[in-house]
Structure formats: C-alpha cells, structure tokens
Amino acid sequence: NAGVTQTPKFQVLKTGQSMTLQCAQDMNHEYMSWYRQDPGMGLRLIHYSVGAGITDQGEVPNGYNVSRSTTEDFPLRLLSAAPSQTSVYFCASGRTVYHEQYFGPGTRLTVT
Amino acid sequence: SQQGEEDPQALSIQEGENATMNCSYKTSINNLQWYRQNSGRGLVHLILIRSNEREKHSGRLRVTLDTSKKSSSLLITASRAADTASYFCATDNAGTASKLTFGTGTRLQVTL
Numbered sequence: 001n002a003g004v005t006q007t008p009k010f011q012v013l014k015t016g017q018s019m020t021l022q023c024a025q026d027m028n029h030e031y032m033s034w035y036r037q038d039p040g041m042g043l044r045l046i047h048y049s050v051g052a053g054i055t056d057q058g059e060v061p062n063g064y065n066v067s068r069s070t071t072e073d074f075p076l077r078l079l080s081a082a083p084s085q086t087s088v089y090f091c092a093s094g095r096t097v098y099h100e101q102y103f104g105p106g107t108r109l110t111v112t
Numbered sequence: 113s114q115q116g117e118e119d120p121q122a123l124s125i126q127e128g129e130n131a132t133m134n135c136s137y138k139t140s141i142n143n144l145q146w147y148r149q150n151s152g153r154g155l156v157h158l159i160l161i162r163s164n165e166r167e168k169h170s171g172r173l174r175v176t177l178d179t180s181k182k183s184s185s186l187l188i189t190a191s192r193a194a195d196t197a198s199y200f201c202a203t204d205n206a207g208t209a210s211k212l213t214f215g216t217g218t219r220l221q222v223t224l
Contacts, residue, residue, distance in 0.1 A: 004154075033212065042200060042216035043155075050210050058211060090154055097210050098143055101202075103154035 002026050006091050006104035013081040013111045021076040021107050023091030031094045032074040033058070033101070034066065036087040043090065049074055050097070081111045116201045116215030124221040131188040133218040135201030136181075144177055145202045146186050149217070155200065158186075163206075191222045 007022045025032065033048035035058075045058030049068040063085060065077040074093075078085060088108050094101040116137040125131050135144070143162050147155040161168045161177045161184065168175045174187040188195055198217045205211055 031210075035214070040216065043214040045211060045213055048210060048212075056210065059213065092155075097204050097212050100145070100157040100160060101147075101155075101212065103156070105154050106152075 004104035025093040029093035035090045118215045118218040122219045135184045140206040141203045149198045
C-alpha cells in the first residue's frame with residue numbers, strides 16, 4: 001500500500017494564481033482531511049470529508065475549495081493564491097474521525 | 113480556534129530521562145489521540161485513548177486522560193535521541209463529531 005500520497009512536494013506560486021494540491025489514499029478510508037501547518041500554530045483544519053460526495057469546512061476554509069468525487073481522492077484547490085497561504089499542507093485519512101489518521105508527506109507552498 | 117494546547121512548548125532532556133508533556137482541551141470529546149512529527153515530515157499516530165479510559169500504555173508510552181479537567185498527559189520513559197520530535201494531541205468534538213483538531217505541539221529534544 002502506498003498509504004496517503006500528496007503531489008506536488010514543493011510549489012511556488014505568484015499572488016493571484018490558482019492551483020490544485022492532490023491527495024490520494026489507497027486504504028479505502030471514508031474520512032479525509034486537509035490541514036495547514038504554520039510555525040508556532042500547530043495544524044489547523046481547512047476542510048474535511050466523511051465520505052464521497054460529502055465535504056465540510058474546518059477552522060480556516062477561506063480561499064480553499066475541496067471536492068470528493070471518489071473515496072480515494074480529495075484535492076484541495078487554491079482559488080487565488082495569497083502570501084498568507086504560504087504554508088505546509090498535509091492531507092490525512094482514517095476509517096472515521098474516531099480512528100487513527102494517516103498523514104501524507106506534505107506539500108510546501110510558497111506564494112510570492 | 114485550537115481545541116488543544118500542549119504544555120510545555122519545548123522540552124530538552126538527556127537520553128535515559130523521562131519526558132512528560134501535557135494537553136488541555138476545551139470541549140467534551142469522544143477520543144484523544146497523540147501524534148509525533150519528525151522535522152519536515154508528516155505526522156505519525158502514537159496512541160488513542162477513549163473518553164471512558166483513564167490510562168493507556170504502548171511500549172515506552174503512557175497516556176492518561178482526565179475528562180473532568182479536560183486534560184491528558186503523554187509520558188515517554190527512558191527517552192532516546194530518536195524520540196526527538198514534535199508531539200501533538202488531537203481531539204474530536206463530542207458535539208460536532210466529524211472534526212479532528214490539533215494542539216500547537218511540544219518540541220522534544222533528547223540529547224546524548
């Protein structure tokens with residue numbers, strides 16, 4: 001099993017550009033989530049999904065969109081990148097929110 | 113806002129000593145989880161404790177949970193240099209059950 005995979009590993013964007021961070025898992029997990037990690041802030045929840053076709057907002061959803069058309073994939077879209085979105089982004093999956101979560105290796109995003 | 117907060121923010125000990133870190137949270141929970149993050153990597157699950165449990169062990173890890181005080185502690189016994197990492201607690205919310213939120217973490221440095 002590959003576990004949770006994220007692409008790209010690194011990305012530099014200019015302000016106003018859009019992009020999609022990819023996340024995929026091969027463990028048939030229903031629950032998937034996106035976090036951003038900033039120095040001194042821990043992990044903050046952006047969006048989460050309890051199953052295909054169902055998504056909801058976390059603590060810091062503004063400027064991000066998600067969709068969950070399949071169990072395996074949970075892409076995160078930045079609509080119009082801003083310097084405040086410079087961060088490390090982690091995708092995670094678990095059987096449910098009540099189970100162990102498996103994290104991807106992260107995407108380091110810089111917005112100039 | 114962050115659901116959990118770890119204390120201390122940073123901890124430096126020598127190899128062989130015990131390390132204790134604490135987590136406080138704000139709302140009623142179903143489960144509390146602890147994760148480890150090595151520098152620049154994704155988080156790795158360590159242990160999950162349910163709200164009706166008071167103590168749990170896994171190898172050199174001991175976790176306690178006091179739901180009346182809304183707090184948990186993680187004890188690592190006989191620390192090794194390889195335990196150097198950041199440690200995070202994560203809690204669900206018994207009211208709005210599908211979110212898993214993380215604290216700000218404790219940075220543990222174990223020196224030889």
